[in-house]
Amino acid sequence: MAVTLKEVAERAGVSRSAVSRTFTEGASVSARTRAKVEKAARELGYSPNALASSLTTGRTKLIGLVSNNFHNPIFLEVFDLFTRGLQERGLRPLLVNLSDEVDPAQSIRMLRQYSVDGVIVASSTLPPSFAEAFRDAGLPVVHSFGRYTTSPYVHVVGIDNIACGRMAAEALVARGHRRVAFLGGPPRATSTQDRERGFLEALGGYSDVEVSVTHAAAYSFDAGRAEMARLLRAPPAEAYFCGDDVLSIGALSAISDAGLRVPDDIGIIGLNDMTMARWQNIDLTTIRQPLGEIIGSSIDLVIATIEDPGRHPETRLFPCRVIERGTLRPIPR
Amino acid sequence: MAVTLKEVAERAGVSRSAVSRTFTEGASVSARTRAKVEKAARELGYSPNALASSLTTGRTKLIGLVSNNFHNPIFLEVFDLFTRGLQERGLRPLLVNLSDEVDPAQSIRMLRQYSVDGVIVASSTLPPSFAEAFRDAGLPVVHSFGRYTTSPYVHVVGIDNIACGRMAAEALVARGHRRVAFLGGPPRATSTQDRERGFLEALGGYSDVEVSVTHAAAYSFDAGRAEMARLLRAPPAEAYFCGDDVLSIGALSAISDAGLRVPDDIGIIGLNDMTMARWQNIDLTTIRQPLGEIIGSSIDLVIATIEDPGRHPETRLFPCRVIERGTLRPIPR
DNA sequence: ATTCATTTTGCAACCGGTTGCAATATTCTT
DNA sequence: AAGAATATTGCAACCGGTTGCAAAATGAAT
Known part of the structure; x- marks a missing residue:
């Protein structure tokens, strides 16, 4: 043929x-x-024939792109950036959909059978141990959107979720809110844990601020909406830091159903700044996560690790910043 | 190693x-x-080693998944279903992001270098010639979300866009609207052309109904919003068939900005029924496209074609139906 | 126990490339 | 023009598997 x-x-x-x-x-x-x-x-x-040559060269230019976030709209942006970035560098993404799978063994076997040069785990909900299993299997691996560690065992690229939590706290306090809350994602997600921790940590410094914490069952619209609806049955806080944009949008929906107004009755700040947050009918104030940088850096790092497998694991964190839109009242002056 | x-x-x-x-x-x-x-x-x-064995068996179990729709949220659902479906059948998706690329030559070369067993072109905006080029290169190919043809040159799986246009027309007429319009996607997309055609065709049967047609520059929120904002500068139609859900959501945003109410002042019906259409703060009446069936069938068809390369090209269309939500007034009785 | 049919097994060639090495060709010096 | 240095080329082995074929082993039948 x-x-x-x-x-x-x-x-x-x-x-x-x-x-x-x-x-x-x-x-x-x-x-x-x-x-x-x-x-x-x-x-x-x-x-x-790229595959035949890979037999002798030991390089396939195949990169396993592993994720379990196929329901959060921001991940469409993530896949767009990853596939484009990999292609630009002559690499090919072999996409692995983890769905509900949490055991890495199966994926590892498959990716080794296809001799991928490296693996990118793109997930904010998988535990560090997941990516570590790839490393133990001898595969160069980068965990994108993973958890910050001072002594990392695998490469991690992402944001400082604790700092983001603090940033959200400061943003709410600066706007004069004194009864605030964290509406987090699933408690098992490391990103939720860290954002919560930073949020509480920063608010610990303000003795006049009252804080509470609850969790939605998932990073999803429905979960955010349900949790906010529940919260609204009792007198709610003045402003919420939601664990993620999609959760925020769900919360906004519940608030509007309850006949309350944003930001006058309740303020919301999200995290991610996905495309949709800019949509004028959502207009979400949120903390922007620099996707492009995170993804570009992840790719560079996996390439560097392929070239030097002994490379010491490192953590690369990118700074986030608050994007002012319409769901949080302005800072009084 | x-x-x-x-x-x-x-x-x-x-x-x-x-x-x-x-x-x-x-x-x-x-x-x-x-x-x-x-x-x-x-x-x-x-x-x-799967690659080594592919050398003699001639099968890699790699499927090229080619798309240029990395901005329409429904495609996250599409990728989710495709990757899961392929994995379940022991196949591996090699994802190709076309972005702005419209020349298939590059992708074809790459996919042949990797000896993919087959290719799925998942796009509602690429012309039939794109998928045909893959076929000419000797690759088993299925065009998902492609254009219906009576004598197809490549396999096409999707919906009957003309019938959908008709369905939208009937839905608007049944609700008593007499001044209706099509707000299409980019005029070059075959899906837009067909939906428009069906819409006009059906309305040709109603001499008392006034129809107009305009196009948004892309299947995107911004384009839908801009086009609807433009339309609102003149007296608008009573109800719009928007070429796609994301366009509809943009249009809704413009309508609400203009201080008009849906469905009382203006009715909207979309197409796709993406997850977001169900969100209570959007609550979009739309025509549901059976994604699961389309994608399952596409995968089965590409497998069948791999097994029998001489297989005659066929078109598989799945029926759509109107999902009643809040952006179109009820049928009067 | 012998013969014959049926499995099971290993040899060796092959899939489509790459690469170390030695042979050959080319270019540069003097 | 001869000799040395450098560049190009082909041979053959190898990458990690698969597979046709014939030999060897097993089992069934007589």
């Missing part, structure tokens, strides 16, 4: 090695042979 | 073929050798 090296060699009247070399960066071929080979290749429509 | 067949063979004290056979479905191995091999494999942590 497909044209092979051998056929090109025969047509060009050269050895197979010569053909291989013309298609290998930096190999030694004379201009004359190269021309002959390229002509033959063009006529035959030849392009080298 | 990785354990090879040879090492397992040595440890088990059998030939390499024996090992290969124990891992090949339906090959002839005695229970005794199989046991020995499996033991050795387990001890060594061996799992066969």
Whole structure:
């Protein structure tokens, strides 16, 4: 079916090695042979079999892109950036949908069978142990959107969720709120734990501020809406830091159903700044997570680790900032 | 690094073929050798190299999943279903992000280099010629969300966009609207063309109904909002069929900004029924496209075509239906 | 126990490439 | 023009598997 090296060699009247070399960066071929080979290749429509060559070179240029977040709209942006970024660097994303799977063993086996050069775990809800299992299997791995650690065992790229929690706290206090709350995602998600911790930590410094904490069952609209609806049955806080934008939008929906107004009756600040947060009918004040940088850096890091497998694990955190929109009242002056 | 067949063979004290056979479905191995091999494999942590075996078997179980829709939230659902569906059938999605690329040549070359077994083009905006180029390159291909043709040149799985246009028209007329309009996506998208055609066709039967047509620049919130804002500068129609849900949501935003009410002042019906359409703060009346069926069927079809490359191209269309929510007034009775 | 049919097994060639090495060709010195 | 240095080329082995074929082993039948 497909044209092979051998056929090109025969047509060009050269050895197979010569053909291989013309298609290998930096190999030694004379201009004359190269021309002959390229002509033959063009006529035959030849392009080298990446998989066959991977057998000897040990590189497939395949990167496992593993995620379990197929329901949060921000992950469409994440996949867009990852696939584009990988493609630009000549790498191919082999997408793995973890759905409800939490045991890495299966994915590891599969990704090794396909000899991926590296793995990117893109998830804010998987525990560190998940990515670590890949590393233990000898695969270069980067955990994007993972948890910050001072002595990381795998590469982590993301944001400082604790600092974000603090930032949210300061934002609410600065706006004069004195009864605030955290409406977090699932308690098992490390991102939720850290955001909560930072939030409480910062508010510990304000003795006149009252804080409470609750959790939604998932990072989802429905969960956010249900939890806010529940909260509204008792007198609610003045302002909420929601664990994530999609949760915020759910909360906003519940608030509006209850006939309350944002930001006058209740203030909301989210986290992520997904595209939808900018939509004028949502207009969510939120903490922006620099997706582009996180993803670009993740890719660079996985490449660096492929080139130097002994590389020491590192954590790369990118700064976030508050994006002012309409769900939090302005800072009084 | 990785354990090879040879090492397992040595440890088990059998030939390499024996090992290969124990891992090949339906090959002839005695229970005794199989046991020995499996033991050795387990001890060594061996799992066969899928790429190496693809060299001789001619199958990689890799499927190219090609799309250019990385901004429409419904495509997150699409990727979720595709990746899960493929995984369940033992196939691996190699994701290709076309972004602005419209020339298939590059993608074709890449996918052939990786010897994908088949290709799924998941896009409602790419022209039929795009998928056809894959077929011409000898790759089994299915165009999901593609255009219906009576004599297809490639497999197409999707919905009957013309029928959907008609369905939307009937829905508006049934609700007593007499001044209606189509707010389409980009005019070059075949889905837009067909939906428009069906819409106009059906309304041709009602001499007392006034119709108009405009187009948004893209299937996006911003484009829908901008176009509706423009429309509102003149007296608008009573009800709009928007080319897609995300467009509808943009339109709703413009309508609400203008101080008009839905469905009292203006009615909206969308198309897709993406998750977000159900969100209570959107509550969009829309035409549901059966994603699960379309995607399941696409996968089955690409598999069937891999097994029988001579298979005659076919079109599979799935019925859509109107989902009643809050953006269209009820049918008067 | 012998013969014959049926499994099981290993050999060796092959899939489509790459690469170390030695042979050959080319270019540069003097 | 001869010799040395450098560049190019082809051979052959290898990457990690699969598979047709013939030999060896097993089992059934007589």
